[in-house]
Amino acid sequence: MQKVLEINNLTKKFGAFTAVNDVSFSVEKGNVYGLLGPNGSGKSTTLGMILNVLNPTNGSWKWFGQAPDNNSLKKIGAIIESPKFYPYLTAEKNLQIVADIKEVPYAKIDEKLELVGLIARKNNKFEQYSLGMKQRLAIAGALLNDPEVLILDEPTNGLDPQGIIQIRELIQKIAEMGTTIILASHLLDEVQKVCSHVVVLKQGKMLYAGEIDNLNNSFGLFELQAENQQLLINALNQLPYFSSITEKNKHIEAKLNQEISSAELNKILFEKGVILSHLVQRKESLENQFFQLIQENK
Incomplete structure (x- = not known):
């Protein structure tokens, strides 16, 4: 170029x-x-x-x-x-x-x-x-x-x-x-x-x-919801794919630290007895990435 x-x-x-x-x-x-x-x-x-x-x-x-x-x-x-x-x-x-x-x-x-x-x-x-x-x-x-x-x-x-x-x-x-x-x-x-x-x-x-x-090395995040939210949180905490898992309103937000597809995650959770009612994979917004960058360079 x-x-x-x-x-x-x-x-x-x-x-x-x-x-x-x-x-x-x-x-x-x-x-x-x-x-x-x-x-x-x-x-x-x-x-x-x-x-x-x-x-x-x-x-x-x-x-x-x-x-x-x-x-x-x-x-x-x-x-x-x-x-x-x-x-x-x-x-x-x-x-x-x-x-x-x-x-x-x-x-x-x-x-x-x-x-x-x-x-x-x-x-x-x-x-x-x-x-x-x-x-x-x-x-x-x-x-x-x-x-x-x-x-x-x-x-x-x-x-x-x-x-x-x-x-x-x-x-x-x-x-x-x-x-x-x-x-x-x-x-x-x-x-x-x-x-x-x-x-x-x-x-x-x-x-x-x-x-x-x-802009950063973020792998994005998953928004998840299940009938038994505590069971979902426990299962997510046992997996190596996430840097943080937090409750937001009615869903769980799990930030990724490595690649995994939604289909693969759904399969793993199902095998652990967790049936998801909501599963959306998102890329972090520029806003989140920008503020993270600003905070890291205070």
Whole structure:
């Protein structure tokens, strides 16, 4: 896979405060990367540095295999803060200004408005747009010059549920077109739904970088229920497959420490006299994995 971004030992200090601390990771072409972490974890500062908005204290990065310059930055579209357009101008007029700045033909405007679902509202003034529509217009502006990489900082922040869904679907659509996407978010659910890779940050330090599916070594868990719950618990405690067994509401949650299929477990329990009325195998959610990672690195 071609690397579009390589970050090496990136550090940013503001006086005695270290906002980003020795961060290194790479971004491969065609994937959706999430910078995930609580507010204040260094996500926006990291984006600011790789876009040449902030000067690093230490470290380096490369765009497309070379040191960042004007040519490489022209291949990147970015929305770092809230969408900023002229409120009394229409969407089309605002994008014409962006097109002039980026030196792209006006013919691109309708194409991008169609992509973000705003072509029917192109003659409406920016001030008449909802927050979600404003965000989609900003994405249209960032895409006017057909960048190879799109960077989004908290793209669903402050949106209502419908707006969140629209932005999520738009991100997926843009990714399917081959654009590499880097987005910063503190929303675990959103990262899980749109990203293929994740970089976890906490207080400026990187805790994990890689595919979401490999975030930790969890084998998942079983949700189980039987008529005789105590007999079920006793049988599970005799087996070597579980790291923990806990009662949750009406079912038992058994976390796995090694692989075993639901069919095999059902057979073993049946042979021990346990007849299950409920058996579901689940993978641990990104939320559980994320909080476990955060707790381990206190």
